[in-house]
Amino acid sequence: MDRIKIRGGAPLNGTIPISGAKNAALPLMTASLLTADTLELHNVPRLADVATLLRILENHGVDHAVAGKRPGQTTETGQTIRLSAGTVIDTCAPYELVSRMRASFWVIAPLLARFGEARVSMPGGCAIGTRPVDLLLSALEKMGVAIEIEGGYVHAKAPKGVRGAEVVFPKVTVSGTHVALMAATLATGTTVIENAAREPEVVDLAECLAKMGARISGAGTSRIVVDGVSRLNGASHAVMPDRIETGTYAMAVAMTGGDVTLENTRPELLRSALDVLETVGVEISESNKGIRIHRNGSGLRPADVTTDPFPGFPTDLQAQFMALMTRAGGTSRIRETIFENRFMHVGELARFGAQIRLEGDCAIVDGVGRLKGAPVMATDLRASVSLVIAGLAAEGETEIHRVYHLDRGFEALEAKLARCGADIERLRAS
Numbered sequence: 001m002d003r004i005k006i007r008g009g010a011p012l013n014g015t016i017p018i019s020g021a022k023n024a025a026l027p028l029m030t031a032s033l034l035t036a037d038t039l040e041l042h043n044v045p046r047l048a049d050v051a052t053l054l055r056i057l058e059n060h061g062v063d064h065a066v067a068g069k070r071p072g073q074t075t076e077t078g079q080t081i082r083l084s085a086g087t088v089i090d091t092c093a094p095y096e097l098v099s100r101m102r103a104s105f106w107v108i109a110p111l112l113a114r115f116g117e118a119r120v121s122m123p124g125g126c127a128i129g130t131r132p133v134d135l136l137l138s139a140l141e142k143m144g145v146a147i148e149i150e151g152g153y154v155h156a157k158a159p160k161g162v163r164g165a166e167v168v169f170p171k172v173t174v175s176g177t178h179v180a181l182m183a184a185t186l187a188t189g190t191t192v193i194e195n196a197a198r199e200p201e202v203v204d205l206a207e208c209l210a211k212m213g214a215r216i217s218g219a220g221t222s223r224i225v226v227d228g229v230s231r232l233n234g235a236s237h238a239v240m241p242d243r244i245e246t247g248t249y250a251m252a253v254a255m256t257g258g259d260v261t262l263e264n265t266r267p268e269l270l271r272s273a274l275d276v277l278e279t280v281g282v283e284i285s286e287s288n289k290g291i292r293i294h295r296n297g298s299g300l301r302p303a304d305v306t307t308d309p310f311p312g313f314p315t316d317l318q319a320q321f322m323a324l325m326t327r328a329g330g331t332s333r334i335r336e337t338i339f340e341n342r343f344m345h346v347g348e349l350a351r352f353g354a355q356i357r358l359e360g361d362c363a364i365v366d367g368v369g370r371l372k373g374a375p376v377m378a379t380d381l382r383a384s385v386s387l388v389i390a391g392l393a394a395e396g397e398t399e400i401h402r403v404y405h406l407d408r409g410f411e412a413l414e415a416k417l418a419r420c421g422a423d424i425e426r427l428r429a430s
């Protein structure tokens with residue numbers, strides 16, 4: 001298995017192009033199943049999760065073409081993918097594929113909406129808590145879908161088609177909102193989704209669905225209304241910038257010091273995280289090129305943070321912020337409210353000399369002056385990148401094992417950091 005080796009201590013200076021958002025690309029690709037026409041997606045990141053979803057769509061019979069690189073494009077520029085679900089040959093999504101990535105379960109919604117039937121394996125993905133699908137299934141049941149669970153598979157049927165309904169989520173769920181939204185586009189009648197997720201990725205999906213002919217209002221608020229239509233058409237859509245990648249590199253610069261402009265991204269996608277970074281002593285300015293992150297030699301102040309659904313502080317930046325606070329001059333409290341068991345990075349950060357203790361859903365971080373490089377193990381997608389950030393600032397050498405987690409969500413990570421001065425390399429498994 002590949003490893004990443006980092007010699008820490010170098011500040012980061014330069015520009016980093018931000019890729020298309022993984023968490024938007026996945027539902028957008030899934031939406032291709034809603035139409036027999038071609039859906040063209042631009043700015044799709046080159047990631048293992050995208051490749052996994054392409055295999056799942058292929059298994060359903062979706063044709064896909066990935067456009068070749070154009071002159072001037074680098075491996076850091078997103079790709080264009082054309083997806084055509086003209087002939088769907090199978091409405092079953094098998095265990096071998098779905099178990100690799102939780103988001104692949106979402107194919108259940110377009111398959112049901114267009115074909116009235118789907119058989120989808122229960123999902124897998126990052127080991128961050130139990131991550132059930134009960135809310136997704138009860139939303140579908142509300143929409144007239146009969147659900148049976150057998151042998152690890154969800155068998156969902158709506159022989160007369162999906163029905164518009166009032167879906168009230170008892171807690172905010174991004175996956176639930178994506179699924180209800182996709183199912184509602186081809187339902188008979190009107191669907192109202194209450195307590196909907198307001199995440200920008202939901203808005204991106206809704207915008208693409210609207211281009212495909214869906215009738216949606218309220219995306220980005222907690223009440224989304226969808227008037228079902230009988231068919232959707234093809235469309236062309238550019239995936240929004242990755243706000244988690246943006247926040248991750250912002251925290252890397254905050255950690256090492258330096259001056260980096262994050263290009264092709266937008267501050268409003270991660271306002272809460274940028275506000276916290278300013279509180280701890282990072283200088284941030286915005287221009288039409290992107291977001292400039294600057295920290296000189298001055299120390300970092302501690303801060304208390306609680307993760308929340310958008311527009312709150314994202315859970316997907318919690319591990320990275322914890323890495324940052326290990327170097328603050330004082331004590332920070334970081335509370336995780338979205339996922340239980342999302343503190344697996346704590347033990348690994350301790351290997352750098354970090355002082356962190358857990359009290360229930362709260363991590364209490366006592367800042368230490370310096371971190372020391374260490375061999376560490378990546379445990380999940382966002383936790384892994386917190387180890388990269390710690391390694392960049394630590395004295396000496398860090399070796400990160402199991403980096404396949406990073407490849408699921410960060411496009412050209414080493415190249416982007418190396419061009420800003422980081423001493424980082426991938427050691428390929430022989």
Ligand code: UD1
Binds near residue numbers: 023103131172316339
């Ligand atoms: C998405 C993101 C993930 C992010 C998360 C929260 C993708 C591919 N992944 O995950 O990176 O961390 O949003 O912003 O977009 N829940 C239930 N029952 C359900 C569904 C969810 O109890 O049926 C719980 C989850 O266990 C979790 C909470 O609800 O505790 C939020 O989950 P959800 O918003 O659905 O996260 P994902 O969509 O899986």
